[in-house]
Amino acid sequence: MTANSKYGINPRLISVITNRDLSDIPDSPTASMLPGSYGRIIAEKVNQGPREHPENIQRLVCNRCGRSGNYDLGLVAIDSDKAQKLGHDDSVPAGTETLSILDCIQATGYFRCRQCNAAGHWKLSESAERAIYLGGIGAAFFSPKDISKQKFTYGGFVLADGSRHRWATDVEEYYLQKLAGQPDDAFTWNRLGNTYLAGGRPDLAAVAYEQSLIIDPAQMESHYSLAKALFNAGEKAAAAQHFRQALICAHRYSRMQAERMRDMLVSTFEYLLQIHCDMEKFLASLPTELDMLPPGEAAYASGTVVSREINIYPGNPKSFYPMAEMYMGKRREELLTGSQMPGESISAISQTAGKTSSRPGGNRKKKSGKKNKKRKL
Template sequence: MPKKQINPKLISALTGRELDSISPSPINKDLGGKYVKTIIDRKSKIEPIFQKNEMMMQCKRCGQKGKYDVGLISIDIPEKKEDIDNTIRQMTGYFRCNHCNAGGEWEDSSEVLMLSIMTLLDPDEFSDLCQIGKMQLYDGTSHQYATDGEEHLLQKIAKDPNDGFIWNRLGNLYQKGGRPELAMAAFEKSIEIDPKQMESHYSIGTLLSEVNDNQQAMHHFHQMMLTAEEYKQMDAENLRELLSFGLHVAFDIFIHSNGKIPLFPTTDVLLSFGKELDGETYTLDFEIHPDDLTSFYPIAESFMGKRVNEIPKKKRIKTAASLFKGKSK
């Protein structure tokens, strides 16, 4: 029976259990989480970030071959011609051996080599499957396989288990790797550690919206809105961009629910954050054009509070400091 391709070290990090108490081939149930099962059950509804790219690969640990979705292949060509034999092919797809559950240490197949050669000859023709360049994680490190990147991030988590930001980055790695159920587990852990991890609320909301769990999706988009003002892990322009993407999805949910799912946080939710509207209702005097992401910029800036002042004036849409009185708790 094929393995679920889950790293036992991930389960240990998620649950705090000792590694030797965990099966070498964990199952989906081991992931826990409030939303993970929903993602597993409705996974077919989720649009992958990268095009499906199945290749025959051979595990160096057990010698078994199998077809795996390797994701986007990136060819890192050495600068010196004499090092050409050391060309590294990186893969975004998160996959582990279906037989022994090992991650990494793969023998490239003729399919991978052929695609690499064709990409070198005509980079534009195969850009959805293979590209020339080097992929890096947020900290500048570069890894051949997604499982290598996972090991790196899990080591960082082991050193600082209470860093919700690293859990968010691990979730991003899984999401790019075509494993939304693992991503959701990591994002949920991220907000368990840090309820104000704004990027994780955005990602949870986005995934839940893709599987039509719109009520819960909106809950996390509201959390995204209310944590934006104090979120320091992004520069202001990127923060506005992320907020705008989230607001765009939230607006779509609001419209399709005929207004039954509120677009903005209710009074009770605001109070739980120690916030109070600077007026009786949300005052947003501008038009939204769903096909134009920048039309959401004014709302995004309103939720950014004083952080909007970090955006150069010529790039700013408005100058209001905040929608709210006072500050978050």
């Protein structure tokens, strides 16, 4: 159990989703009040599964209630420009507000005061200031080769609209304010989910992703990320359903750069392979052309899925590229680097009405013994 064993929930999250007045929601809601199907289930297993960032416990003091506690800050980004101005107060005219260490940092961890459920009103303890100072020195010497293993880094977190926020709860508040005015913005619900996930709160992430999918059932990124959160919580059947939906929605999804979409699809295949444990079962689980048609559209109207001979090798993500590109439909034309290997060719564009058996990659032939290798969980 981590030091941050009691998890806070923002009453505004429940208010915006349920359309109930904030005054009707308790100041410190419990997990049983989370809307949707999965948030409550995942809340019991928040610490299960891999972390986005290593645990980074620091002692903070809540400015609202004055109580101190240990909280997991996640990855702390230090603004080097601001940090350089620390300790150079001689040039600052008298009366000018000087910078503190707190002014120089942003953190990914999602946490609220365990006593009063306030968020974002923190003072760093002396030990936390020292840890950040030393962490900054460490980050300056070690290049950030793998950001997922670091506790401190130089730089900053900027949202797509250019805004910057210190704490994950500030980002949450920013998105919730936006969503209160435009609750049908499935993309912003997805981004809110990502903030929770990066903050170590897959339970809240699931709530936001589910809301995103209620508004837009074709929100591919929400299907994928919700599936990942479910997989890590051991909910494999539900995870498989949403991974499958991510494959189905990809060719119609435009809010993502093509290369990133291909990587997400490869990751989807890898998770599905783990869930099904067996190559044949995995292949049989993949969506067919008919699954990918919008409701009411006849099969002959679509040529979006291309079948061709491919070999896939578990453990070699690039071998999944051709299959991922099949699910991208026309979006594969945006890829700067195609996966097509010498000797590999598109064998058929299936446009036959009612051809249910022609799943993408339906012409796969067993060319290699490695292909049927089972993946252990």
